[in-house]
Amino acid sequence: MILNVENVTKTFTGKGKSKTVANDNLSFRINKGEIFGLLGQNGAGKTTLVNQILGVLTPDSGDIHLLGKSILESPARARSICSVQPQSQVPLGFLTPKQAVTLIGKMRAGKTFDPKRVEMLFEALDMGEWANREGEKLSGGARRLTAFCMAVVVPGKLVILDEPTNDVDPVRRRLLWQVIRNLTDDGTSVILVTHNVMEAEKVVDRVAIINQGRLLAEGSPSEIKRSVSNQMRMELSLSEELADIEMPSWVLSAHRNGARLLFSVDPSYVSSSLDWAKAQEDKGLVIDYSLSPTTIEDAYIELTSREVIES
Numbered sequence: 001m002i003l004n005v006e007n008v009t010k011t012f013t014g015k016g017k018s019k020t021v022a023n024d025n026l027s028f029r030i031n032k033g034e035i036f037g038l039l040g041q042n043g044a045g046k047t048t049l050v051n052q053i054l055g056v057l058t059p060d061s062g063d064i065h066l067l068g069k070s071i072l073e074s075p076a077r078a079r080s081i082c083s084v085q086p087q088s089q090v091p092l093g094f095l096t097p098k099q100a101v102t103l104i105g106k107m108r109a110g111k112t113f114d115p116k117r118v119e120m121l122f123e124a125l126d127m128g129e130w131a132n133r134e135g136e137k138l139s140g141g142a143r144r145l146t147a148f149c150m151a152v153v154v155p156g157k158l159v160i161l162d163e164p165t166n167d168v169d170p171v172r173r174r175l176l177w178q179v180i181r182n183l184t185d186d187g188t189s190v191i192l193v194t195h196n197v198m199e200a201e202k203v204v205d206r207v208a209i210i211n212q213g214r215l216l217a218e219g220s221p222s223e224i225k226r227s228v229s230n231q232m233r234m235e236l237s238l239s240e241e242l243a244d245i246e247m248p249s250w251v252l253s254a255h256r257n258g259a260r261l262l263f264s265v266d267p268s269y270v271s272s273s274l275d276w277a278k279a280q281e282d283k284g285l286v287i288d289y290s291l292s293p294t295t296i297e298d299a300y301i302e303l304t305s306r307e308v309i310e311s
């Protein structure tokens with residue numbers, strides 16, 4: 001085991017003494033060589049937890065053990081064991097990606113640093129065209145990939161990646177997932193902090209879903225899906241963002257994001273749900289629909305969503 005988070009609670013006191021419980025009695029473990037997804041909506045408490053793993057914040061109660069030792073006893077050790085890609089963009093200034101990544105590699109590995117590692121990463125992520133371009137002239141995606149390379153050029157035993165695919169194009173996203181997967185070959189563990197549940201499902205071994213500071217579920221993506229039940233998902237693209245759709249009685253739960261509507265459907269209502277969707281399409285209210293087995297995104301929405309749209 002690399003990381004053991006035990007009953008961690010962290011509360012912030014704001015203006016007027018209002019309190020926010022950012023982490024509420026969180027407990028989970030991460031194994032060696034594992035990719036662990038930390039999933040949760042904005043404000044769920046992910047960054048607060050990461051900052052405690054890095055020893056930047058101290059829990060109010062509970063403890064975190066990294067490779068068997070308490071972070072409370074030695075916060076600086078935690079920072080030497082972990083490498084991090086932060087959620088915010090890393091300012092590169094006039095440094096090129098090659099210079100920035102090489103600099104970090106030398107700082108972390110000293111004389112044992114092998115510059116071929118930079119070439120290998122740039123090739124694996126198809127970054128050659130940007131390698132020698134000034135940081136300030138790079139696109140958001142190129143900067144994000146550079147920050148990723150800085151985090152993994154000499155990876156710690158625990159690599160923490162906060163939304164690493166933000167701004168990255170779909171082709172390089174796939175390359176990035178492959179590089180992340182390869183990181184674990186030598187026993188490195190990875191924490192992947194993300195909102196992008198569907199993407200995470202393809203790469204993580206286990207996930208923790210947190211909401212309002214609390215752990216809602218933990219396990220492999222298939223365990224999480226099973227825990228939510230044997231439902232089907234219907235996904236609809238509405239013709240207008242504000243289209244008024246009457247909710248059928250067989251909908252178990254619903255989630256709407258603009259013109260995208262997701263239903264959980266009892267498998268015994270497959271035929272009725274397809275008839276209903278076809279009727280909505282004929283009325284011009286729905287552009288497109290599909291029915292498929294539950295995904296981890298459905299499980300996530302089911303677990304975290306308080307909002308069920310009304311009929």
Ligand SMILES: Nc1ncnc2c1ncn2[C@@H]1O[C@H](COP(=O)(O)OP(=O)(O)OP(=O)(O)O)[C@@H](O)[C@H]1O
Nearest residue numbers: 012014020022040041042043044045046047048049
């Ligand atoms: N320094 C702070 N002072 C007061 N409240 C804070 C502080 N840091 C975080 N919070 C609050 O704690 C809660 C958890 O925040 P946190 O940044 O950990 O969430 P998150 O899951 O990382 O969100 P996001 O996905 O948006 O980055 C939020 O309600 C946030 O407003």
